[in-house]
């Protein structure tokens with residue numbers, strides 16, 4: 332670094348070079364050669380890396396002003412050298428999909444924890460609601476108002492880039508402008524039923540999710556290979572095998588030879604499959620390009636309030652209860668609140684990992700603060716407890732009784748193709764080891780979720796409660812409204 336500071340020449344770096352410098356913690360050394368740049372002659376400099384990995388040396392043109400800028404941005408993202416090398420200390424986090432259910436809660440949480448946050452979002456989730464005639468149980472403010480209010484309450488700024496990450500130019504401009512140290516990628520079509528409406532929704536889901544993620548990978552490679560990708564995967568990538576589910580990898584002995592391999596994937600919707608495809612692409616780029624990535628295989632999220640979204644009603648998160656985007660426990664609470672029987676699909680033995688949204692934001696923060704190593708494709712199973720659908724229905728029935736609600740359950744012919752009685756035991760220790768302190772599903776949480784649903788029950792559209800998308804009846808005909816299962 333002393334060499335870098337001692338350069339008295341002008342260093343007129345391009346943005347790409349600046350980000351390269353910043354991201355690779357380069358030591359810049361004067362070079363003997365002088366190179367022409369436009370009408371001027373500038374000394375060429377050679378950039379060397381502190382990292383243990385062999386690095387290419389590059390020559391750049393530089394100005395004194397941008398040297399000090401580079402020094403500043405290097406020192407922002409990297410702490411001083413430790414005995415094992417520089418400590419990566421991410422400060423700027425891009426939250427792709429920051430207007431959605433998990434993304435909004437996470438963006439606020441990270442901002443509250445003093446990360447510099449930028450939200451990248453195409454706002455397409457709001458469009459899905461308009462197209463399908465759905466709405467959040469809770470009224471939600473526009474993203475611009477949300478961000479304005481957050482700033483007025485806390486003084487903290489969140490930058491906003493509205494656009495589609497499948498448009499690489501838009502995405503790369505956002506990268507160049509914000510210069511993230513870490514990217515949290517929630518920006519995908521996340522509903523299994525939505526992906527099973529018709530051919531065009533299946534194609535949209537896979538194209539949007541897989542190409543969007545590929546673009547993020549290329550943007551990171553081009554902009555800064557040090558940038559840590561924290562990608563929202565899903566527990567649904569594993570399916571429901573008749574053996575324990577490990578965290579990403581399984582050690583197998585076959586014909587006398589042993590290897591640790593990616594855990595087998597058996598996803599059961601075009602949505603869940605899109606996440607499998609993403610995982611493969613990310614794993615490949617970690618190996619091929621030395622990217623650092625964490626795949627958060629998240630279970631089913633419930634709840635709505637986080638410390639930050641509860642600060643003001645205009646910061647309120649969305650809460651989906653409909654048959655397309657609503658998830659099991661949130662749906663059951665709304666159903667109980669409005670006197671609709673709980674909709675247990677099939678035999679109700681479907682078991683999944685679940686977590687409180689307050690733990691989603693905690694897990695993402697932990698993943699960012701403890702980044703994967705360069706070249707590492709790390710997989711965490713992100714959930715805190717396992718429940719079957721029948722377990723959830725019983726819990727909501729009991730909690731409802733305590734509030735004076737008469738909660739009934741109905742068996743709905745299963746619109747999905749999935750095992751309804753099966754073994755399920757998934758490991759989830761890695762985030763605990765990093766310090767996750769789970770908010771387990773308690774009577775008091777169920778009580779407050781039910782009260783929350785009661786508070787907004789006049790906004791419930793009863794016609795959106797029953798499921799109406801069939802895994803078996805999906806076809807090529809475009810559905811302007813979801814197909815009926817019966």
Ligand SMILES: O=c1ccn([C@@H]2O[C@H](COP(=O)(O)OP(=O)(O)O[C@H]3O[C@H](CS(=O)(=O)O)[C@@H](O)[C@H](O)[C@H]3O)[C@@H](O)[C@H]2O)c(=O)[nH]1
Pocket residue numbers: 521522523524564565566567568603629630631632656657658659660662674675676677679681682683684720747749
């Ligand atoms: O009214 C309902 C709703 C759901 N289910 C059942 O509950 C289970 C979970 O369904 P869900 O709709 O709560 O969740 P899922 O479709 O799996 O997707 C959700 O949870 C996934 C995590 S996981 O389930 O794959 O672990 C995330 O990836 C998705 O983005 C999120 O929408 C399924 O067996 C489903 O058949 C019912 O019995 N009744």
